[in-house]
Amino acid sequence: MVKIGTGIGIGALGKATGVNIETIRYYERIGLLPKPDRTLAGYRQYGGEHLRRLSFIRKGRDLGFSIEAIRALLRLAEHPEQPxxxxxxxxxxxxxxxxxxxxxxxxxxxxxxxxxxxxxxxxxxxxxxxxxxx
Amino acid sequence: MVKIGTGIGIGALGKATGVNIETIRYYERIGLLPKPDRTLAGYRQYGGEHLRRLSFIRKGRDLGFSIEAIRALLRLAEHPEQPxxxxxxxxxxxxxxxxxxxxxxxxxxxxxxxxxxxxxxxxxxxxxxxxxxx
DNA sequence: GATGAGGTCTGTAGCGGCTACAGGGTCAAG
DNA sequence: CTTGACCCTGTAGCCGCTACAGACCTCATC
Missing domain, CATH: 1.20.5 (Single alpha-helices involved in coiled-coils or other helix-helix interfaces)
Structure with a gap:
C-alpha cells in the first residue's frame, strides 16, 4: 500500500457510512461526492470531509430526498450564514x-x-x- | 382510411383505456399486449379482445402490480378452470x-x-x- | 389538386438511482 | 510464490415508461 497523506479506502468508507462501494463511485461520477486523492496505485483515499459529506448524503437518501434535493441541501450546508x-x-x-x-x-x-x-x-x-x- | 375488418386505432384504444399511446406500443414490444392487425398503411387495428386485455393491464397497474405479476395474472385469466x-x-x-x-x-x-x-x-x-x- | 392539421409509424435515447458484471491491477500474509 | 482480499475502469442492465426525430398517412377544406 502506497500512502499519500492519511486517509481511508473506498471499502472502509463504505463500511463507515453504510453505502455500497459501487454507489460511492456512482456519487463521484455524478459529482455529488468530490473526487478524492489517489494513491500511487490509483486507489481512492478519503478524508474526514468525504466521510462527513457521504454521511450527509446517506441520511438524506434515508429520508427519501432525491439526489438533486441533496445536492441543494449540501450547497446550503456549505453556506451557514444563509437563511x-x-x-x-x-x-x-x-x-x-x-x-x-x-x-x-x-x-x-x-x-x-x-x-x-x-x-x-x-x-x-x-x-x-x-x-x-x- | 383502409379498413381491414373492424377495429379501432391506437389513439382510440388509448382513450378508451386511459393508457398512453407510447405505453401501448411499449406493452406490445415487451409482449404484454399481442400484436394487432394492421391496415394497409401499417396502422394498428385493435379489437375487443385487445381492449379487454389492456383494461385488465391498466387495472393491474393501478393496483400496483408489476408487469411480470400482470403477465402471470393474464395467463391465469386465460385458464378459468385452474385453481x-x-x-x-x-x-x-x-x-x-x-x-x-x-x-x-x-x-x-x-x-x-x-x-x-x-x-x-x-x-x-x-x-x-x-x-x-x- | 393543394394545403394543413392531426394521427400514426419506427427507432432510439433518456429518466432515477443504483447494481452487476468483465477483465484487469495491487497488496499483505503465509 | 501463491492466495485471496481489495481496488480499478468501463459498460450494460434494472423498471416502467416517456420523449423525441423524422417520416408517412388520412381527411376536411378551399
Missing amino acids: CEDADRMTAAHLAEVERKIEELGRLRDALRGMAHCRAGTVAECRIIDALAS | CEDADRMTAAHLAEVERKIEELGRLRDALRGMAHCRAGTVAECRIIDALAS
Missing part, C-alpha cells in the same frame, strides 16, 4: 409528497384487501381475476 | 409489500415532521441541515 428558508421549503415539499404517497398506498391497500383472500376455487369465479377483468 | 390459489398468493404478497411500504413511509413522515418547520433563521442553526450533518 434556512430553502431547506425548510424543501423539507415541507418532501413531507407533503410522502404524505401523498401514504394516502395513495392506503387506498391501494384497501382495494387489495377488498379483493384478496379469494377462496372461490377456480379462476372462473375468482374475485381477484374478476376485479381486473370486469 | 385461483396463485392469484390469491400474488395478491397477498403484493398487499404485504404495500403495507410494508406504508409503514416505511410513515416512519419517514414522522422523521420529516420532527425536523421540518425550522425557524432558526440561518443555516448555521438550522435543524434540518443539522439533522443531516450530525
Whole structure:
C-alpha cells in the first residue's frame, strides 16, 4: 500500500457510512461526492470531509430526498450564514409528497384487501381475476 | 382510411383505456399486449379482445402490480378452470409489500415532521441541515 | 389538386438511482 | 510464490415508461 497523506479506502468508507462501494463511485461520477486523492496505485483515499459529506448524503437518501434535493441541501450546508428558508421549503415539499404517497398506498391497500383472500376455487369465479377483468 | 375488418386505432384504444399511446406500443414490444392487425398503411387495428386485455393491464397497474405479476395474472385469466390459489398468493404478497411500504413511509413522515418547520433563521442553526450533518 | 392539421409509424435515447458484471491491477500474509 | 482480499475502469442492465426525430398517412377544406 502506497500512502499519500492519511486517509481511508473506498471499502472502509463504505463500511463507515453504510453505502455500497459501487454507489460511492456512482456519487463521484455524478459529482455529488468530490473526487478524492489517489494513491500511487490509483486507489481512492478519503478524508474526514468525504466521510462527513457521504454521511450527509446517506441520511438524506434515508429520508427519501432525491439526489438533486441533496445536492441543494449540501450547497446550503456549505453556506451557514444563509437563511434556512430553502431547506425548510424543501423539507415541507418532501413531507407533503410522502404524505401523498401514504394516502395513495392506503387506498391501494384497501382495494387489495377488498379483493384478496379469494377462496372461490377456480379462476372462473375468482374475485381477484374478476376485479381486473370486469 | 383502409379498413381491414373492424377495429379501432391506437389513439382510440388509448382513450378508451386511459393508457398512453407510447405505453401501448411499449406493452406490445415487451409482449404484454399481442400484436394487432394492421391496415394497409401499417396502422394498428385493435379489437375487443385487445381492449379487454389492456383494461385488465391498466387495472393491474393501478393496483400496483408489476408487469411480470400482470403477465402471470393474464395467463391465469386465460385458464378459468385452474385453481385461483396463485392469484390469491400474488395478491397477498403484493398487499404485504404495500403495507410494508406504508409503514416505511410513515416512519419517514414522522422523521420529516420532527425536523421540518425550522425557524432558526440561518443555516448555521438550522435543524434540518443539522439533522443531516450530525 | 393543394394545403394543413392531426394521427400514426419506427427507432432510439433518456429518466432515477443504483447494481452487476468483465477483465484487469495491487497488496499483505503465509 | 501463491492466495485471496481489495481496488480499478468501463459498460450494460434494472423498471416502467416517456420523449423525441423524422417520416408517412388520412381527411376536411378551399
